[in-house]
Amino acid sequence: MTASERLLETWGAMQTYFTALSPAEAVLNVVLSLSAVGVGMVVLYVGRRGVARVARLVPGRSTADKQVRTSRVARLFVWALRLMVGVGVFAAVANVWGVRPLVWLGATLGEATVATGIRLAGLTLVTVLLMELAGYLVGYGVGRLAAHAETRRRQGQLRTLGPLLQGVAHITILVLALMMGLGELGVKIGPLLAGAGVVGIAIGFGAQTLVKDFLTGLFLVVEDIVSVGDIVRIGDSGGLVEEMTLRTIRLRDFDGTLHVFPYGEAQVVHNLTKTFSYCVFDLQISYGSSIDQALELMRQVGDELRADPAFGDKILEPIEVVGVDNLADSGVVLKGRIKTRPLEQWTVGREYNRRIKHAFDDAGVEIPFPHMKVVLPEGQISELARH
Numbered sequence: 001m002t003a004s005e006r007l008l009e010t011w012g013a014m015q016t017y018f019t020a021l022s023p024a025e026a027v028l029n030v031v032l033s034l035s036a037v038g039v040g041m042v043v044l045y046v047g048r049r050g051v052a053r054v055a056r057l058v059p060g061r062s063t064a065d066k067q068v069r070t071s072r073v074a075r076l077f078v079w080a081l082r083l084m085v086g087v088g089v090f091a092a093v094a095n096v097w098g099v100r101p102l103v104w105l106g107a108t109l110g111e112a113t114v115a116t117g118i119r120l121a122g123l124t125l126v127t128v129l130l131m132e133l134a135g136y137l138v139g140y141g142v143g144r145l146a147a148h149a150e151t152r153r154r155q156g157q158l159r160t161l162g163p164l165l166q167g168v169a170h171i172t173i174l175v176l177a178l179m180m181g182l183g184e185l186g187v188k189i190g191p192l193l194a195g196a197g198v199v200g201i202a203i204g205f206g207a208q209t210l211v212k213d214f215l216t217g218l219f220l221v222v223e224d225i226v227s228v229g230d231i232v233r234i235g236d237s238g239g240l241v242e243e244m245t246l247r248t249i250r251l252r253d254f255d256g257t258l259h260v261f262p263y264g265e266a267q268v269v270h271n272l273t274k275t276f277s278y279c280v281f282d283l284q285i286s287y288g289s290s291i292d293q294a295l296e297l298m299r300q301v302g303d304e305l306r307a308d309p310a311f312g313d314k315i316l317e318p319i320e321v322v323g324v325d326n327l328a329d330s331g332v333v334l335k336g337r338i339k340t341r342p343l344e345q346w347t348v349g350r351e352y353n354r355r356i357k358h359a360f361d362d363a364g365v366e367i368p369f370p371h372m373k374v375v376l377p378e379g380q381i382s383e384l385a386r387h
Contacts, residue, residue, distance in 0.1 A: 033093045040089035047081045073132045080125050119184050127177035134169040138162060159228040160221055160244050167246040209264055213247045217263035220249075226271055231343065233270040234261050273342035276316060279349040281338075283356065284331040286366040291332060295321055297359045298336050305338075305352055314344040331368035 051074050142162035146155040219225075221244065226232055230241045232251065239253035249266055251259040285294050302319025305311050317339040325335035340348050360367060 029096050032096045036089050036092040036096070040085045044081060044085050047085075048078055051077045051081070073129065076125065076128055076132075080121075083121070116184055120181060123177060123181055123184065127173060130173050131170050134173060135166045138165045138169060155229070160241075163243055163245050164217075164221065209262075210247065213263040216266065217244065217247065217249070220244075220263065220266070220269070226269055226274075229343075230274065231272040233272065234259075234266050234268070237261075238270075238272075272345075275342065277340050277342055277345040279338045279340055279345040279352065281334075281336045281349070281352065281356075282325065283334045283336070284328065284368060285334065285360070286331050286368040289332075289365045291324060291334070293363060294334055294360070294365050295323065297363055297365065298334065298356065301352065301355045301359050302336070302338060305348070305355060311348060311351060314340050314348055316340060 139162055142158050142165070146158040221227070226241060226244075226249070228241050228244060232238060232241055234249075234251065237251060237253065237259040239251035239257075239259060241249065242252045242258070243250045247262060249261050249263060251261070253259065281298075283294070283298065285291070298321050299319060302321075306315045306318060315338055319336055319338050322335040322337070324332060326333040338345075338348055338352065357367070359365075
């Protein structure tokens with residue numbers, strides 16, 4: 001019997017069943033159907049409240065990543081709950097009215113189809129949950145290790161490894177889930193695994209850029225060239241290293257722009273905050289000011305800044321006054337630098353600029369600024385003199 005014949009037979013049986021119903025039986029069936037819908041709504045409401053409560057009880061610091069993950073898992077649970085409640089209510093109501101939805105497919109085929117669909121849905125749910133759980137556990141573990149790290153550099157290295165480990169875990173779970181899903185659909189996995197080596201070689205030749213990006217990023221991390229939290233410059237862009245994934249490095253600049261670079265394009269990386277930094281000064285004074293006095297003021301201000309408790313722990317060595325660096329068109333350029341901890345050169349530099357400006361003003365050392373000289377023809381000068 002074909003599927004259409006089974007469907008017509010089922011439709012005829014339903015007409016016969018509804019025609020034979022008495023008014024009392026019809027009313028009772030309506031009451032039972034509404035009761036099934038009501039029970040489903042109650043179960044859905046209680047389940048949603050329970051999922052929200054469990055999401056709030058997840059341990060760990062309340063970070064943006066944790067909120068995103070818990071919200072995503074909660075939505076997945078609610079979606080699965082709605083699906084199960086919907087299927088259950090539909091089956092209950094159909095059973096009340098004497099309808100057998102799988103009859104038109106045939107008992108064996110219908111049961112096999114439903115069983116396979118349920119297993120695939122369960123596999124999908126478990127896969128997503130495992131991916132989220134792996135991401136949470138890796139993030140939580142790396143966060144705990146970073147919190148107990150001895151140095152800021154070690155913290156940055158640990159935060160760099162977090163996304164990489166998450167990517168590896170996610171890919172592993174996806175591959176295993178895909179194999180299991182193909183097995184549920186009747187695909188023989190053995191020959192597929194045997195041909196995976198050939199397919200991998202073909203993909204490797206076709207995705208050389210992807211492999212290059214991955215290997216370059218791996219060496220950047222292994223050789224500790226850059227890590228999350230560093231300030232780096234790649235090409236014409238620079239900023240704070242916000243995240244390093246399996247393939248890309250992401251920089252957030254001062255105005256909030258996010259620059260994403262594949263590792264293959266990061267051939268030259270300028271790390272501005274590796275181990276230590278220098279705050280470099282190019283101070284210009286007028287030709288009429290005393291150079292020796294200005295150099296002495298630069299040293300005094302540097303010593304005072306290092307003696308200040310608010311900035312002393314940020315400065316690693318006394319100020320280094322290089323001397324006269326250039327005789328420019330409008331003034332003499334004096335050069336100096338202060339060795340600071342990573343990421344502190346800008347804070348120290350802004351405070352030094354503020355103090356040196358006040359020191360130059362108090363000592364009468366002039367900082368030149370551009371002047372404009374207007375030269376008039378001799379006839380116009382005489383005309384203006386008469387007026």
